Amino acid sequence: MLVRDRAGLEMMRCAQEELRSLRGNPVPEDFHGGKLAAVWDRARKSPAFQGLPDFSWEEFGRLPVMTKDQLKADPWNFAVTGVSGAAKYYETTGTTGRVTPTPRLAEDVIWNTVSVAEAWRTILHDDDRVAVLLPSDVVPVADLIVSVCEYLGLPHSRLYPFATGISDWDRLLAFWENLRPTTLFVSPGVMLQLTRLLKQRDLMERHSGAVRNIMLLGEVSTPALRARLGQWWGADAHDASYGSTETGTLAAACPRGSLHLLTGTNYFELATDEGLVPLPAKGSGRLVVTPLNLYARPMLRLDTGDDVNIDAAGCECQDPAPVIVVCGRSSETIRIHGAQLNILGVENAVYGATEATGYLVELEATGDFGRLLLERGIGADRSAEPAAIEAVQRYSEKELGLHWDAVAFVNSLPSTTKSGGSQKSWKRSNIRVVEQA
Numbered sequence: 280m281l282v283r284d285r286a287g288l289e290m291m292r293c294a295q296e297e298l299r300s301l302r303g304n305p306v307p308e309d310f311h312g313g314k315l316a317a318v319w320d321r322a323r324k325s326p327a328f329q330g331l332p333d334f335s336w337e338e339f340g341r342l343p344v345m346t347k348d349q350l351k352a353d354p355w356n357f358a359v360t361g362v363s364g365a366a367k368y369y370e371t372t373g374t375t376g377r378v379t380p381t382p383r384l385a386e387d388v389i390w391n392t393v394s395v396a397e398a399w400r401t402i403l404h405d406d407d408r409v410a411v412l413l414p415s416d417v418v419p420v421a422d423l424i425v426s427v428c429e430y431l432g433l434p435h436s437r438l439y440p441f442a443t444g445i446s447d448w449d450r451l452l453a454f455w456e457n458l459r460p461t462t463l464f465v466s467p468g469v470m471l472q473l474t475r476l477l478k479q480r481d482l483m484e485r486h487s488g489a490v491r492n493i494m495l496l497g498e499v500s501t502p503a504l505r506a507r508l509g510q511w512w513g514a515d516a517h518d519a520s521y522g523s524t525e526t527g528t529l530a531a532a533c534p535r536g537s538l539h540l541l542t543g544t545n546y547f548e549l550a551t552d553e554g555l556v557p558l559p560a561k562g563s564g565r566l567v568v569t570p571l572n573l574y575a576r577p578m579l580r581l582d583t584g585d586d587v588n589i590d591a592a593g594c595e596c597q598d599p600a601p602v603i604v605v606c607g608r609s610s611e612t613i614r615i616h617g618a619q620l621n622i623l624g625v626e627n628a629v630y631g632a633t634e635a636t637g638y639l640v641e642l643e644a645t646g647d648f649g650r651l652l653l654e655r656g657i658g659a660d661r662s663a664e665p666a667a668i669e670a671v672q673r674y675s676e677k678e679l680g681l682h683w684d685a686v687a688f689v690n691s692l693p694s695t696t697k698s699g700g701s702q703k704s705w706k707r708s709n710i711r712v713v714e715q716a
Contacts, residue, residue, distance in 0.1 A: 303599070342579055411438065615648075654691060
């Protein structure tokens with residue numbers, strides 16, 4: 280966690296006290312004003328925000344929303360430190376493939392770690408043994424998980440199945456025998472591949488026995504996929520967190536399966552058809568965020584580009600923070616026969632109606648044809664497939680307004696459809712444009 284001196288220890292204690300006082304309580308009205316003034320002053324040290332006047336709510340309201348494209352076009356314009364002044368340095372491509380340099384100071388790491396660890400306390404147990412199953416150690420979120428485990432005092436290990444020459448699936452399974460993990464932090468794509476492998480080798484019961492929590496992150500996970508993974512593993516599958524390398528963590532899971540916005544460490548707004556509005560009690564739009572504890576690259580009113588649903592009506596876990604459902608990005612939607620589809624709708628159809636372990640959507644560029652290919656589960660009963668196909672069609676017609684031109688099961692799909700991790704793009708890996716059938 281980079282706590283290496285008295286100043287770092289004091290900052291960690293400050294973060295602990297502040298976040299624990301807010302945990303389970305509504306954020307006081309004057310809290311965000313003070314925190315926004317501080318991040319505003321830090322941002323004024325960057326070239327992008329150098330000319331800002333002193334902070335006031337009126338000035339904040341006049342500030343234009345910044346887009347991801349602006350940030351990616353000149354990321355160093357928003358930074359207050361270079362690589363040599365950073366404690367950690369990452370590069371993120373997200374789903375666009377455009378590299379965004381992301382330096383972090385110790386302050387960034389400490390505040391983000393404490394905020395997430397305090398949120399995950401409601402799910403993790405003192406006797407947990409944690410396996411970090413991500414595509415590679417380049418993925419920045421792995422550092423966060425390790426820092427959280429160190430903060431909470433949990434034994435943990437990084438098990439990367441794709442670290443060529445160092446680790447592979449066989450090494451991972453051998454490691455598993457001694458660690459016997461109770462909690463898995465894993466990207467959905469990697470989890471699907473691991474499930475298939477264990478079923479192929481008849482090891483599912485042996486390796487799933489101790490697992491009680493599956494914490495999915497690194498890419499979008501959908502309710503139907505979480506339910507299916509939980510069923511296969513006999514565990515609780517959570518959407519562990521939501522955020523980005525650029526912003527830090529914006530929401531974290533609760534024991535009841537919801538994602539709660541971290542309102543103590545971020546100020547949220549919604550971009551709606553009526554314009555930019557403060558976070559409503561219930562509503563939909565694109566999430567706009569001002570992270571309150573960024574130091575290396577303070578950002579003001581960043582449009583995440585993510586379409587979300589917000590509901591502060593109350594969760595069974597009693598956390599008053601609003602629940603968020605991330606629907607994906609408007610740029611990631613596709614259109615088939617006039618129906619607009621996103622990852623949430625398609626995966627709810629696939630994993631809600633079938634036991635497929637993956638899928639691929641084939642469509643014409645004109646949107647006049649759409650075929651859904653489903654990956655057959657290991658040991659699946661093929662005689663049940665016609666009923667499953669019919670169930671997918673029924674769901675798609677009712678919920679998506681679409682009747683697929685064809686739905687078919689195949690033995691396996693390219694590994695890119697389940698590649699996992701932050702570089703996985705739904706449109707690049709699960710969508711294939713074909714010529715007219």
